[in-house]
Amino acid sequence: MRVRDLVERYGLEVEAGETGLDREVRFGYCGDLLSEVIAHAGQASVWITVQGHQNIVAVAVLREFAAVVIASGNRPDKETCAKAEAEGIPLLTWKGNAYELAGQLYGEGLGCP
Template sequence: MTVKELIDKNIFQLVNEGENLNQEITDPYCCDLLSVAMGKAPRGAVWVTVMANMNTLAVAALTDVACIILAEGVLPDEQTVNKAKEQGITVLAAGEPVFETSLQIYQLLNA
């Protein structure tokens, strides 16, 4: 499944459509500690977190995750959205907790 295919499912709210729409998604990755995510987030993963700030975007760019899903109804501020646009990072939002959101991604990838 690509980032574009995930967006097209309309399961999650689109916050910003990035530039990597054809990137293949490898798996879900859950982490709210940025330093851990920086060292362990796999390339191509959907990173599910509640951290909605500029530092999250920096870690996403460093790790080359496919996209970020902000869980639990968390939304980024306008400055963070503008930075996501500038950096071409896809950001989605979900109302569900981190685990349930990650499980949805896992099920989509393994259907």
């Protein structure tokens, strides 16, 4: 599955990083504690969080994530979008809560690393 497929299937909004929409998604991870995400999320994951600050992009680059989804109607600030754009990290938003989206992605076969 590609990031583009997730965008289309779940109605996610692309905030930044359109150049990365063809990245392969192999896993999913849901969490907001950055150190936990760094320690446990796998490469090529789609990471679901409620955070919208610049550090989420740094974590996504460090762990080589396919994309970051900001859930619960939260939106990234301009600086975060600019950083995601520069790094080619798809930054997506979802109006529903993280649990709901994580459950749907798990149902698609995206398990934990």
